[in-house]
Amino acid sequence: MAWGDGTGTVVVGMEDFIGGTGETAAQVVREDLNASGVLRMRDGTVASGAGWTLRGSSSAGRIDGALLDGKGAVVFNNHYADPDLRDNAHAFSDDVVTAITGGRGMAGTKLAFVSGRSGAPEIYLADSDGQRVRQVTTDRALKGAPALAPGSILLAFTSWQSGFADVVLKDLRFGTERTVLNAPGTNSGVAFSHDGTRLALSMSYEGNAEIYVSTLTGSRVKRVTEARSVEFSPAWSPDGARIVFCSDAGGAPQLFVVPRKGGDPERLETGYRHNTSPEWSPDGSRIAFTGRQNSGAAVMLYDLAAGKSRVLLPRAEDPTWAPDGRHLAAVQEGALVVVDTVTGSSRTIVSGFAGLSEPAWSR
Amino acid sequence: MSMSRALILLALPVLAGALLSCASNEVASGGEDETAPGMGEAPRRAVLPSYLSPEVTRGRLEGIDFGDTVWEIPELQKEKVKAVALYLKVRAERVIVAGGAEVGSAEYARQLGQQRALAVKAALMKEGIPANQIVTVSYGLDLPGKGGGRVEFGTVPTGEKAF
Structure with missing residues (x-):
C-alpha cells in the first residue's frame, strides 16, 4: 500500500469522467472515496x-x-449497469477500495433507522452517504429495533401491528413482510449473524427477557442465557461463536459475552455504570456501545485485548459499525452521523428526521 | 382420543428434559444447534385484543409507578396492585398489563417494560387472578397515556373467553 501524503491516506488521481452523466458519476465516486x-x-x-x-x-x-496503477497499467476495467447512477458509482467506489487496500468498502451498503417523521415511528433506509432516504414501512403501528441482513435484502424489525411486540422480516426487493417470531411477551432486538443464517434476539415467553438464537423463519429457537434479570440487545462476534449482550443483573445494564451455544457469561469491565447497544467490530477486536454517566450518553469503544474503553463520540448513542470496520454510525443530537474511528472526525449524513433513532448498518 | 394420548406420551420426555435442564441450572439445550431435530419451537401468541383497540378500556385502573431501572414492584405501589386484583375479581374482566420505561436505550426500555408487566402479572396471580385472565405487553419508551416508567392497565369484558 502506498501512503501517499504522510497522513495515512493513499492519494488517488481522478481524470475527468466523459459522457453525459460523467460529471455526476465522478462527483459521487469522489465523495465515496x-x-x-x-x-x-x-x-x-x-x-x-x-x-x-x-x-x-x-x-x-x-x-x-477503470483503475490504473502508477505505470498506467489497467488494474481493472468494469462495466456497471444498474438502473440507478448512484448504485453504479457506489459499486465502482467499493471495487476501487478493495483493489487498493484489500479491505471492504462501505459505499454500496445501507443504513436502516427509525423516525417518527411521518407522524408514526416507521423504518427508513438510506445509502451509506445519507442519500436516497426512503420510508420502507407505512402501517403506522409502533416500530423499532431495525436490523439489516448481509446484502441489505432482508430487513428485520419489531412491530406492534398485532398489538404486541413481534419480529417481522421484510424482503426489500419485493416488499413482502412476514411475522417470524410472535411468542407471548416482547420479541425484539434482532441481530443477524454475519453469515445471515441466524437471528439473535430477546424473548420473554419463558418468564423474563432472555437471549435466544433463532433460524430466520423462527421455526427453531434456542435459549442462550438464563437469569432472573433483563437480558437484551444481543450482537454477534464476526465468527458467530460468541454473543455480546446487556444484562441488568447488577442494577444498571452491563455488557456480557456468552458463547453462542450457551455457557457462563463473562462481564466486560467497561468502566461505565450504564451500558447499552453493544455491537462487535467486523475485525472482532472491539465492541462499540453507548455508555451513560450523569453527564449524558457517549459512544464508547471497548478494546477486547486491552480490556479498556474510551470515548469515541460524546453526546451520541446507538453505534453501528460500517462493514469497512473503520467507521461507525451513531445518533448525535437527533442527527445520523458517521465517525472515523482512526481520525475521530465525524460528519452528519442524515438530519431533519424527527425522532431519528436505532441506526443499523448492513454487513 | 388415542392421538392426543400419543401426543402427550411423546411430549413427556421433552418436558422432563426441560425440567432437568432448569434444575441443574444449565442453559436449555446448551451445546446443540437449534436446527437439531426436536429443538425448541417458540410458541405463537393467540390473537388477542390490542391494548390500543376500542374494546379495551384504558385508564380506569390506576397504574403502577417504577423508578429508574427498577422492575420489582415498589413497596408503596403494592396497594394499587391489590386494588386492581379486587376490581378484576368483582368485575370478572380480563386485563392487559402494559409496561413502559424511561431509560436511555429504546431496546432496554422495551425489555424493562416487559419485565415490569410480568412482575405485575405475577403479583396479580398471587392475589388470585388466573393467568389466563392476564396478558402482558411492553411499549418501552412509547407507553401511551402518562407514558414512561409505569405499568398501565387495560380491561376487556370477559364474555365467554379468557385469554
Missing part, C-alpha cells in the same frame, strides 16, 4: 510509481470505470 478515510482524491493523473488513477465514463447512469 474521500469518505472511505483510506483514500484521498485529487484531480488529474498520478503517474508516480506507487500512485493510482481512476478513469471513467458514464452515460444514462451506467458507468465504465
Whole structure:
C-alpha cells in the first residue's frame, strides 16, 4: 500500500469522467472515496510509481470505470449497469477500495433507522452517504429495533401491528413482510449473524427477557442465557461463536459475552455504570456501545485485548459499525452521523428526521 | 382420543428434559444447534385484543409507578396492585398489563417494560387472578397515556373467553 501524503491516506488521481452523466458519476465516486478515510482524491493523473488513477465514463447512469496503477497499467476495467447512477458509482467506489487496500468498502451498503417523521415511528433506509432516504414501512403501528441482513435484502424489525411486540422480516426487493417470531411477551432486538443464517434476539415467553438464537423463519429457537434479570440487545462476534449482550443483573445494564451455544457469561469491565447497544467490530477486536454517566450518553469503544474503553463520540448513542470496520454510525443530537474511528472526525449524513433513532448498518 | 394420548406420551420426555435442564441450572439445550431435530419451537401468541383497540378500556385502573431501572414492584405501589386484583375479581374482566420505561436505550426500555408487566402479572396471580385472565405487553419508551416508567392497565369484558 502506498501512503501517499504522510497522513495515512493513499492519494488517488481522478481524470475527468466523459459522457453525459460523467460529471455526476465522478462527483459521487469522489465523495465515496474521500469518505472511505483510506483514500484521498485529487484531480488529474498520478503517474508516480506507487500512485493510482481512476478513469471513467458514464452515460444514462451506467458507468465504465477503470483503475490504473502508477505505470498506467489497467488494474481493472468494469462495466456497471444498474438502473440507478448512484448504485453504479457506489459499486465502482467499493471495487476501487478493495483493489487498493484489500479491505471492504462501505459505499454500496445501507443504513436502516427509525423516525417518527411521518407522524408514526416507521423504518427508513438510506445509502451509506445519507442519500436516497426512503420510508420502507407505512402501517403506522409502533416500530423499532431495525436490523439489516448481509446484502441489505432482508430487513428485520419489531412491530406492534398485532398489538404486541413481534419480529417481522421484510424482503426489500419485493416488499413482502412476514411475522417470524410472535411468542407471548416482547420479541425484539434482532441481530443477524454475519453469515445471515441466524437471528439473535430477546424473548420473554419463558418468564423474563432472555437471549435466544433463532433460524430466520423462527421455526427453531434456542435459549442462550438464563437469569432472573433483563437480558437484551444481543450482537454477534464476526465468527458467530460468541454473543455480546446487556444484562441488568447488577442494577444498571452491563455488557456480557456468552458463547453462542450457551455457557457462563463473562462481564466486560467497561468502566461505565450504564451500558447499552453493544455491537462487535467486523475485525472482532472491539465492541462499540453507548455508555451513560450523569453527564449524558457517549459512544464508547471497548478494546477486547486491552480490556479498556474510551470515548469515541460524546453526546451520541446507538453505534453501528460500517462493514469497512473503520467507521461507525451513531445518533448525535437527533442527527445520523458517521465517525472515523482512526481520525475521530465525524460528519452528519442524515438530519431533519424527527425522532431519528436505532441506526443499523448492513454487513 | 388415542392421538392426543400419543401426543402427550411423546411430549413427556421433552418436558422432563426441560425440567432437568432448569434444575441443574444449565442453559436449555446448551451445546446443540437449534436446527437439531426436536429443538425448541417458540410458541405463537393467540390473537388477542390490542391494548390500543376500542374494546379495551384504558385508564380506569390506576397504574403502577417504577423508578429508574427498577422492575420489582415498589413497596408503596403494592396497594394499587391489590386494588386492581379486587376490581378484576368483582368485575370478572380480563386485563392487559402494559409496561413502559424511561431509560436511555429504546431496546432496554422495551425489555424493562416487559419485565415490569410480568412482575405485575405475577403479583396479580398471587392475589388470585388466573393467568389466563392476564396478558402482558411492553411499549418501552412509547407507553401511551402518562407514558414512561409505569405499568398501565387495560380491561376487556370477559364474555365467554379468557385469554
